[in-house]
Amino acid sequence: xxxxxxxxxxxxxxxxxxxxxxxxxxxxxxxxxxxxxxxxxxxxxxxxxxxxxxxxxxxxxxxxxxxxxxxxxxxxxxxxxxxxxxxxxxxxxxxxxxxxxxxxxxxxxxxxxxxxxxxxxxxxxxxxxxxxxxxxxxxxxxxxxxxxxxxxxxxxxxxxxxxxxxxxxxxxxxxxxxxxxxxxxxxxxxxxxxxxxxxxxxxxxxxxxxxxxxxxxxxxxxxxxxxxxxxxxxxxx
Numbered sequence: 001x002x003x004x005x006x007x008x009x010x011x012x013x014x015x016x017x018x019x020x021x022x023x024x025x026x027x028x029x030x031x032x033x034x035x036x037x038x039x040x041x042x043x044x045x046x047x048x049x050x051x052x053x054x055x056x057x058x059x060x061x062x063x064x065x066x067x068x069x070x071x072x073x074x075x076x077x078x079x080x081x082x083x084x085x086x087x088x089x090x091x092x093x094x095x096x097x098x099x100x101x102x103x104x105x106x107x108x109x110x111x112x113x114x115x116x117x118x119x120x121x122x123x124x125x126x127x128x129x130x131x132x133x134x135x136x137x138x139x140x141x142x143x144x145x146x147x148x149x150x151x152x153x154x155x156x157x158x159x160x161x162x163x164x165x166x167x168x169x170x171x172x173x174x175x176x177x178x179x180x181x182x183x184x185x186x187x188x189x190x191x192x193x194x195x196x197x198x199x200x201x202x203x204x205x206x207x208x209x210x211x212x213x214x215x216x217x218x219x220x221x222x223x224x225x226x227x228x229x230x231x232x233x234x235x236x237x
Contacts, residue, residue, distance in 0.1 A: 001028055001086040002115045007066075014066070023058045023076075024069070025118065028084045029129050032077045041125050089115045089133070096140040101147040106159070109144065112137045113163035138168045145177045149184060157181045165194075170205060172198070176214055183217075191218060 005021060007014045016024065022042055026033075033041070035055060036048070043051035059076050062069055071079045078084070092108055115137060117130045141164035148157035158181040164174035175198040182191035195218060199210050 001025065001084060001118060002089065003119070005118060005121075016066070017061070019054065019058045020062050020066075022123075023055070023062065024078070025121075026125070027070075027076065027078050028086060029126070032073075032075050035075050038075065044124075086115075086117065086133075089137070093136050093140045096143055101144050101151070101156075104144060109141065109160055109163050112141050113167055134167060138164050138171060138174060141167065142173060142177055145181065149177075149180065152184075154181060154185050157184070169198075169201060172202075172210060172214060175210075176217065179214075179217055188218075 005025060007016050007021075007024070019042075023038075026038060026042060035052065039051040039055040040048070043054050046054065059070065068079055069082060070076055089111060092104075092111060095103060115133070117133050118126055121127075121130075141160050145157045145160035145164065148154070148160060158178070161174065161177040161181050164171070165178050168174055175194060179191045179194050182188070182194065195210070195214065202208055202210060
């Protein structure tokens with residue numbers, strides 16, 4: 001589910017038809033849904049009878065060609081023994097939410113940064129889940145950065161903040177944390193560079209300015225921030 005869709009059995013990839021792939025993705029992403037809801041979700045442009053038939057045919061094919069992948073329940077759902085990488089990311093996000101940085105490793109930060117859900121899938125039900133997971137990932141990375149800042153672990157804070165900014169480059173809170181990390185390391189020039197780059201990116205993409213609060217973090221008046229930042233950065237460097 002993360003990076004690309006793939007089904008593996010004993011480490012080897014398994015070929016799956018397009019309809020079956022979409023059904024398995026929905027079962028991995030969503031809580032168990034009644035059959036009519038699932039059919040309408042996967043075949044929204046088909047008549048009710050046809051979408052129900054498509055669902056029955058897909059469940060039948062998976063059950064016979066990929067035994068033990070589905071549980072013997074109704075509505076259909078993945079067997080409890082099936083490992084889904086998305087669940088690992090969700091568990092990590094929950095762990096960070098509940099316990100902060102206590103049991104987080106550098107590999108955990110990499111996972112949160114790289115866990116792109118089904119890239120290239122543009123169906124509405126997938127896009128909703130992509131947006132939700134992206135926001136959860138950034139929230140978790142920002143929470144880690146704040147924990148590390150409080151603990152004066154500035155290098156780790158910087159890594160988490162950078163990861164958050166890469167995942168959501170237009171999210172001001174991530175850029176704000178990145179600037180705070182540089183300031184904590186007395187690296188004002190890098191803080192200035194982050195602010196100016198974000199300001200330019202925000203202007204190009206959305207035609208807006210960073211918040212006044214962001215400029216104030218660097219001790220600047222928002223209206224003249226850009227002109228003074230360069231001078232101050234040059235003096236610092």
